[in-house]
Amino acid sequence: MNDSSSPRSSRKRWLPFAVVAPAVLVAAAVAVPLSAGAAPSLPEKSAADILASIAGSSGAVYSGSVSQTSSLGLPEIPSTGSGGSGGDDLSGALELLTGSHDLRVFVGGPERSRVQVLDTFAERNIIRDGDDVWTYDSKSNEATHVSLADHEGSGSDDAGTPPTPVDVANRLLTSVDRTSDVAVDENVRIAGRSAYRVTITPRTDATLVGSASISVDAETGLPLSVEIDARGQNDPAFEVTFTSIDFSAPDAGLFAFSPPAGATVDEIDPTKLRHDGSSLSDEPELTAPTTTGEGWATIAEIPAAKWAAQLDASEASPDGGSGPGDATGMLDELTTPVAGGRALQTALVSVLLTDDGRVLVGAVPVDALVAAATR
Amino acid sequence: MSLDDRTSAPAVATGRSNSVARFWNLFRSEIRVLFRRGRTIAMLAALAAVPVLIAIAIRLSSSGGGGGGGPAFLARITENGLFVSLTGLAVAIPLFLPLTVGVVAGDTIAGEANLGTLRYLLISPAGRIRLLLVKFAGAAVFCAAATLVIVLAGAAIGAALFPIGPVTLLSGDTVGIGDYAIRALLMAAYVTISMLGLSAIGLFISTLTTVPVGAMATTVVLAALAQILGAIPQLDWLHPFLFSDRWLGFADIMRQPIAWQSFQDNTLTQAVYIVVFGGAAMLRFRSKDVLS
Known part of the structure; x- marks a missing residue:
């Protein structure tokens, strides 16, 4: 409790602290995950x-x-x-x-x-x-x-x-x-x-x-x-x-869930879904997507009347609003025009929507999809 | 305090009880002064007005409830008035609470210096650290009072204007009012703890100046700045270090089971800020020239 120091020496005393303290914080934040990540030794396994x-x-x-x-x-x-x-x-x-x-x-x-x-x-x-x-x-x-x-x-x-x-x-x-x-x-x-x-x-x-x-x-x-x-x-x-x-x-x-009072409850009967017009097995488009290539480079091709119908439906839904939820607007935003259609390129998967209504999907670059589409 | 525990036990025992008694005396007078001050009462009243205005606005606008949008829990209020407290907290945390906490914490030392009362408080030779601790404790009590005012005013106005009943948690599970009351208190504790880091920052800034308004404004600006930085996705590496990063995590109490992780993380973050800025305030203040 030294009350009689000059302002200059007092500044000297607390300034380093103000610098050191955040540095300690950062060091601790880095060191804790590092020490937790040290490789444990386990019996070898194939x-x-x-x-x-x-x-x-x-x-x-x-x-x-x-x-x-x-x-x-x-x-x-x-x-x-x-x-x-x-x-x-x-x-x-x-x-x-x-x-x-x-x-x-x-x-x-x-x-x-x-x-x-x-x-x-x-x-x-x-x-x-x-x-x-x-x-x-x-x-x-x-x-x-x-x-x-x-x-x-x-x-x-x-x-x-x-x-x-x-x-x-x-x-x-x-x-x-x-x-x-x-x-x-x-x-x-x-x-x-x-x-x-x-x-x-x-x-x-x-x-x-x-x-x-x-x-x-x-x-x-x-x-x-x-x-x-x-x-x-x-x-x-x-x-x-x-x-x-x-x-x-x-x-x-x-695990014993009952919906809260006031919530909208949507009951889905899976057996009914099957006899419905919209059931998956009745859709001829989805029966067999053709594939080309093999292994990781497989490209799936869907003759896609199905997705077009879905997009139309969501466009016509009363949901309205041209916000990010709008499916078509978002599709335009996400995809870029390429030869013969629009393509979506992500880090892992590419999607090509051709102008004639097919969809090609694969964990390959867009170029490969375009090549496969014209084949 | 800075007493050595291990040297002479009896002497320390009397010395400690003596200094604890002095701490309590000073603390009591600090609390009395703080909560009798017109400004403090006005700020608490303004905080109480937040949930009250929300509830009245919703009551007057329509009983249908307005779908999504608006602050958190707003759409639930018409179903259950107890949600007014939560909406009040969610609305008050970004601006109103930091504002009032900044005023109280920024005023702690600089206010006394400005009034010329600081040197009288420091007549006792070991008084400086104790005064800081008392000032911080006073600011902490204000944080708790401010949070509780919002929760209680919200519950009261909600019960008056809307039906109340079992509460639906975010997870969809429903709990009774007793369980909810415990959760509401936990949320008040969470928000109180959230404000302690900012209080420590305000205390430190307050030791740097004799102009209380400057300390208050700086503290409030720092609270706003931290939240702006927290809203920039490109700085996400910085976010865990911001004292405001987990302010909105109080809603984790409304999950089933309670997600304690954010409570722990928030408490740790605030503790670090208290240690760093409290320590800086001590280093600064114990060697500061007190001229007024």
Whole structure:
């Protein structure tokens, strides 16, 4: 408590502190994740064993936080737009492909799960309890209910919820074949767990996908992180990873969902959907998309009366508004004109809408799509 | 305080109880002065007016509720008056709360210096650090009072103008009023903690000047600046370090189960700001020439 110093010496005393303190802060912020990322030592395993262990994790119960980031080169679509229905599905799905999201996942067994997308002042939920699947969107206060009682398959193909690491890893596994190099990387630490990391690299140069990595929990076989890198891009094009995970059974009450009073409830009967005119199996256009190329460079071609009809429908919907939710306006904004149509190029996937109404999709550059379209 | 704990236990014991007693005496008088001041009462009244105006405006405009748009929870108010508190908090956090907190925190030392009362407060030889602690504690009490005023005024006006009942959380689950009351208090705690970092910044700035208005304005401008920086996506590497970054995270209390992560992160962020700027204020103030 030295009260008798000159102003100059007092300034000398506190100024360094003001400089040092933020530096310490930054150092701490950098050092903490680094020390958490030191490679743990685990018994050696082959890539095949690691990938096979994923199958053993299907009965796992856990709750965890997940962060998902995409940098696909799409423009950011604000998630704070007005919450509508119908035509908003497209922008809702696109919104999940841009920017980053925080999710919470609760799994209480193979048929009981709850995924929450945590938005600012809002939340999107998808809850499965046995045969009942609920979705709830707090922004629009809308719930939908699907009963899977006599409906085979997962059925919960909801565009409003991003995939969990388990989903993505399973999907990725189907593309692991003779077209790819599979290698075991250095072990990683994710969400406080030791994990094996398997990297899958396409052998062909014709694809936009640079490599894909799955990190698998050493103890339970649960995929903890999935990362897809694009060629010529430093940031992962798509990444979904647990930031924390707890392998204890979540509270059973979380899965017993009933829609709140005042919410709009949309009951979807999957059996009716099948006999409806709009059912998928009756659509001749979607029966067999023709494919060209193979492996990672596969190009799918859809003779697309279907998407044109959908666009017309969403254009005519009373939703109105020329905001970002407007499907056609957004399509024009996203795509660029190329020879013979309009193309959408993202870091991982290209889409070509030809003038004669076909759609070509593939994890290849747009040039390859244009070439395939004229073939 | 700066007493050495380990040297002579009995002497320290009496010394500590003595200094604790002095702290409490000073703290009590600080609280009395702060909350008897007309300016403080006017600011609390203005904060209470935020939810009240929101509720009246919605009541008068229409009972149909206006779809999306507007501040958070606004559309829910007509269904359940308890949401007025939350809308009030969401509206007050970006501007009104930092404004009032900036005024109180900026005034702490500079106000006394300006009135010429600072040197009388510092007559006791070890008084400087204690005075800072008391001033910060007073500002913290104001933060809590300001937040509670919004929550309570919102609940009261909401109950008066709209039906109240079980509350729908963001996750779609419905909880009873008792559960909601606990969550409302947690949200008030969250918002109070959110304002502590700014209070520490205001306290530090207040030690730099004898012009209280300058300290107040600087503090409020810093609060605005932090939020502007927080709104620029290109600076997202900077965002976790901003004291305003998690201000809106209080809504995580309204999830099922409560998402505690943001509560922890926010508390940590504010604690770091308190340590850094509180420490800077101490270093600055203990060697400052007090001339008035």
